[in-house]
Amino acid sequence: MERAIFDFFTTLVEKFSGISYGEGKEYLVESRLSELALSLGYKDIKELYNRIKQGFDHKLLNEIIDALTTNETYFFRDFYPFEALRNYILPELFKKREKEKKISIWSAACSTGQEPYSIALILLEHFSIYLKKFKVFIYATDISKKSIEKAKKGVYNQIEINRGLPVNFLIKYFKQEGPYWKIDEKVKNIVNFEVLNLLETRQKIKEKFDIIFCRYVLIYFSNQVKQKVFKDLWNCLKPGGYLILGATEIAPLTFPDMERKVIGKTSCYYKKD
Numbered sequence: 001m002e003r004a005i006f007d008f009f010t011t012l013v014e015k016f017s018g019i020s021y022g023e024g025k026e027y028l029v030e031s032r033l034s035e036l037a038l039s040l041g042y043k044d045i046k047e048l049y050n051r052i053k054q055g056f057d058h059k060l061l062n063e064i065i066d067a068l069t070t071n072e073t074y075f076f077r078d079f080y081p082f083e084a085l086r087n088y089i090l091p092e093l094f095k096k097r098e099k100e101k102k103i104s105i106w107s108a109a110c111s112t113g114q115e116p117y118s119i120a121l122i123l124l125e126h127f128s129i130y131l132k133k134f135k136v137f138i139y140a141t142d143i144s145k146k147s148i149e150k151a152k153k154g155v156y157n158q159i160e161i162n163r164g165l166p167v168n169f170l171i172k173y174f175k176q177e178g179p180y181w182k183i184d185e186k187v188k189n190i191v192n193f194e195v196l197n198l199l200e201t202r203q204k205i206k207e208k209f210d211i212i213f214c215r216y217v218l219i220y221f222s223n224q225v226k227q228k229v230f231k232d233l234w235n236c237l238k239p240g241g242y243l244i245l246g247a248t249e250i251a252p253l254t255f256p257d258m259e260r261k262v263i264g265k266t267s268c269y270y271k272k273d
């Protein structure tokens with residue numbers, strides 16, 4: 001792929017989504033854009049590029065973003081944050097929020113839904129008494145329209161199911177439909193999916209959350225974008241709430257009201273009360 005074309009697409013995607021494609025990513029970008037160009041009926045990337053240079057709409061921009069985002073995810077990814085949620089974070093929050101009777105959780109950059117559904121499964125399996133008394137709300141967002149559409153369907157193939165989902169959850173909360181598995185309506189009902197660009201958190205998110213999962217997305221951003229998004233997320237967290245990053249990620253900023261807590265075999269960021 002010509003340098004000018006690589007630069008054009010990567011600049012466009014970084015401006016819109018924050019995803020930064022540095023040196024060494026040429027092959028990845030080329031193979032994903034080639035696939036997109038062919039699927040849209042263009043001969044090659046150059047033809048797609050020439051078409052876009054004449055102007056493009058939101059639909060095409062979404063297709064490019066979908067093609068250039070990495071949507072890797074699986075049920076109960078990293079396991080330990082979910083163990084901490086079950087054994088420590090949720091029991092503490094259900095006690096702390098006894099008056100409000102409301103707990104809100106945000107899975108920011110949820111890809112195809114496995115992360116918020118894992119949280120919902122923990123709630124249904126271990127906190128069903130509280131679900132009767134509390135309003136529990138999981139908000140799950142991603143920039144990728146295609147991923148959100150798949151997440152809303154809640155239908156997964158055998159490979160996706162085999163990646164991390166314990167068999168007892170499969171038996172209890174999924175129904176087989178041919179080669180696919182469909183998640184139960186009662187799991188779906190706890191999760192609200194929406195397309196959201198994390199660069200627009202400040203303008204679009206007015207709610208405050210008790211728990212925010214933001215895992216394996218900041219790694220795609222430049223330092224400056226990472227810090228901006230992290231600060232916006234921190235502002236969306238209620239005092240007494242928890243922000244959880246990926247196992248290999250660390251907070252790009254610290255704040256006076258921030259405390260890093262180690263819970264079991266995971267760590268997270270607690271907003272002091």
Ligand SMILES: C[S@@+](CC[C@H](N)C(=O)[O-])C[C@H]1O[C@@H](n2cnc3c(N)ncnc32)[C@H](O)[C@@H]1O
Nearest residue numbers: 017069071072073109111143144197198215217
């Ligand atoms: C590697 S996946 C991580 C999914 C999930 N959090 C997990 O850990 O399993 C990263 C996700 O971030 C999303 N993403 C990238 N840039 C984004 C942005 N600016 N706003 C919202 N989501 C974004 C991608 O579409 C992708 O689904």
